[in-house]
Amino acid sequence: MRLKLLTNLNTLLLVAVCLALGATLWWSQQALERPFLLMERYLSLSQQFHNTVARNIEDYLASGDALRLSDANSALDTLKNELTPLPPALADALRPSLENLSTYSNSELLAAGKLAGDPQALLLQAERELSAGLEQLGQYASDATSNEARAYLPLLFTASQHLAKLSLAREKLVSSGRSELAGDVERELDSIELQARQIDALPLLGVSSKSASGTDDFAAMMGLDPTETTQAEDAGIALKRELNSLLSRYPAELKRTRDQIEQRSQLSAATHLKLNAVQQAIAGLEPVVRAEHGQIQNEVRLIQGLMIGLILLIALLIDTLQRKLARVLTYLAPLLSTWAEGDFSRDIQLGKTNRELRDIEASLNRLRSYLVNLVGTLRLNAEQVAGSSRTLAELSSGLHSGAERQAGDSAQIRDALGELEATISQVAG
Template identity: 25%
Template sequence: MRVSTFTRLVALLLSTASLVLVAVLWWASKTLVSLEQQNTHYGALKNDIIIGLSGDIEDYLSTGDAQNLVDAKQRIETIQNQYLPSLSAQLQRQLNTRLQVLLDGIDGDYRALGKLSGNETALLDNALRQMAGSATSLINYAQQAPQDKRGSASRYIELAGDYYQGVLDLSLATQALYQGYSADKQVAVEQAVKQLNALAAEIENTENLGVMSEVDEDELFFGAEPEDLAGDIKAEIRSWPKRYPRDLQSTIEQGQIHQQGIMQLRTEVSSVVDVVIDAEQQLRAAQNVLKQRLLVVFGIAIGLLFILAAAVYWLQRSQVLNPLRQLRDGFATLIESNELNPIVSKNSETEVGEIADYFNQLIERQRNEVRERQEMLRVINEFMSDMSDNLQHIRSGAEQTSAHASHSQTLLGEVQRIGDDVNEVNSQVADNAQHTLTTMAQSLGFADAMLAASSTTEQRIEQGMQSLNQLLAGVEDVSKVLDVINTIAEQTNLLALNAAIESARAGEHGRGFAVVADEVRKLAQQTQASLGDIHAQLNSLSANSQRVSQHIGELATQAQAQTDNAEELKRNAEDISQSAEHANQVAAQATDYAHRQRDMLIEFERSMQDMQTQISASDTRVKDIHLSLQQQMQSIRASLGLDNQSV
């Protein structure tokens, strides 16, 4: 492509891109203005509902002013007429349904909430004031008592003070219960009411003070008589505590109804607010999608501009800049490096291609003259290159050989160190084997002594068993003799008894014989008692002997096991002694081999050092030859004037 054609094409593309960009900017501006208007309209709707409508409802609930409810109704109608038509159909249906429900409630049940929004405890406050007033009236009544009733008047004043304190306690308990219900608070209220009823009963039973009411003359004309003021006061004091639980229950129920209505109203307002907030989120999501589309369109437009710029740059580079650079590089190469290379032109029909063609014809003439001189230099250059390569190979081989020799010396040092370690280990093994032999000899002596001791122990145990068996046999013989003596004692006792009987029959003549018979009988009884003790001791001795026999049997078993263990220990000691002797012999042989290996390694290391010296000298000579060859090649090139020309 010629430069003139390229210039006209670029102007046309830039004009088209400008028109497209203007159209995209106009569409984006119009879309953003529409989004801004939509946000403004919806923000006004949101503020009117969340701030205006909710504020009117809350003001109505807090003050009870019906004008706030009227303002809320007018605001709902304004929202339905002004804002809803511009919203989407789905959002319009949702808001219209909830606003209509709220509007119906404002015209109906919700108007009653304002009437109850004042003092919800007015009924209870009135009852408490009446009870406190009755206590005050009772005090005034007592203060008007005659002089002879001062004692009862003091009692009235005391009861009135207690009644007034009970009213205060009831007021505090009621306030706590109304603020938050709990069983303990309910019990506190009931206790306060019960206390007031008890005080009212005590006041009722107290005698009147004789303070009479005043009667007008007109009432006297109709037969009216003065009455004691205590009757009405006592009736009020008695009636108010009884009525108070009903008033409290009624107040609590009305408060619950009021709170339920308020909660329902706030729930409906909250549902409208929730719809508005959800719709706002949906609107923002839709706007975000639209904004993303705008960004995509802008991205596409900008991308197309970048693509257009890249295409223009590529065309300009390929059709104008590259040919000019090739022409410039050709001139620079000819002047600086004296290399006669032709300039390559992709399109010879352009202005730059024509210039390059004429320039290449001039270069071709110069190359023909240089080609003859290069042919002369080629043979010499090849010979010098081969010589340089051979020297380089020789030098590389010498360096590798030197490196291997150094590594071998390092390995020899490691082998020598390992040999020294092996010698030391062999010495330790030999010492340990000799020590093991000595220790095993001692162990064999200990094992023989243990076997002899075990054999002696078994013999003594056997002798002990024989002696114990003889003892048991003697115990049995003694038991038999004791049985015979016991039989004789029993017969002696019977004979003494018979003798006593016969002496009794003999009367006075047999008295001395009776004394002797009685003594004989006592001796026989003592003999039987002693025989019983001896027999018990023999039984205990026999039982202990049996246990000793059992222990001796167990001891014999353990002695036999000890003998077996001693024999096994002796066998193990003999095996270990043989192994230690063999290890000592092997360690001695290994030490001899290690000494021989060390002598051989020292001789090999000396040979490696001599070879390293020879390799270093050869490497130095090769470096000198290679440097001299390079200097000669550079001198030949300089003399022919071919230092910067290619072959």
């Protein structure tokens, strides 16, 4: 691989590390936001169900207001639509209970509006009428002048006491919903009936009342003259008849009220079972949501760990390449120093490396060969110059010896010429 490619590879790896690190941080932020959004949706779903569905249904059971039930059904439809952003596993776990509650609300709960309201209203009205009847009988006895009227008062007082106890027992029965308390109501009712029978057995007191009766409207339309008759009748007869009629109707009203209370209790229990099923399904989502949060955190840790491992691997790769180049340079420095000292005995062997270093190796080895040849040539020429120098030295020494001999010969000739000149002078003289 070329050195330029290695440099580009290092740069590319560093850029890739930066990009991967940025992408990891962005993904981690997005991933960690998911559990918080999921928890927020879960809490919103739970609060919305409690505030808009459960509360409206309970208000509907208490008041029978159809608008409350309509609001609850609308809230259920909204909740079912809000399941879409949730993960499929969470939505599938909650959807069946919501569908079941919605079906129940649109069928059985919708038809149960007639059971709402005060179930003891009819009994209250009957008790008020009984109380009014007893008061009228008391007034009847007070208007009488005979001694038999005194027998009415204790019986009416006792009946009024039992009527008060009847009201108290009825209120306990309705408020508690316990069927065993119906015996107290029936016992007080039997006591009132006993007093009524005793009152009915008492003689009339001779207090009369007048009742006017007219012909019907049809006779008036036909142009006939209506005749009015006035008939005198003892008032005690009608009062006793009305009291017995009220007492005979009360057990039926009591049974109807008990049935209504029981139906309301069953309906309320069934409704609360449906609501509890949804609430339990919503509550069951909490550990799943928390587990989802933990799973996402583990995924983030895993991705970050892999990213750290990748960064370390890239750093190790870059360090390996740099160490390899540094090792080559460390190997070349002392070898070139020996060459500088004139020792060309070792050539350069870098082993397996990149193309540029192999080219450097070949160039340096060629330089070594050139320097070896150059030094050899210089040494040979130096030896030749040294031989020529020795020859010239010997030649110079021979010339010097010849010159010295010639100088000696010249001195001898000069001496001989001097002697010859002296001889000639002597001869001439």
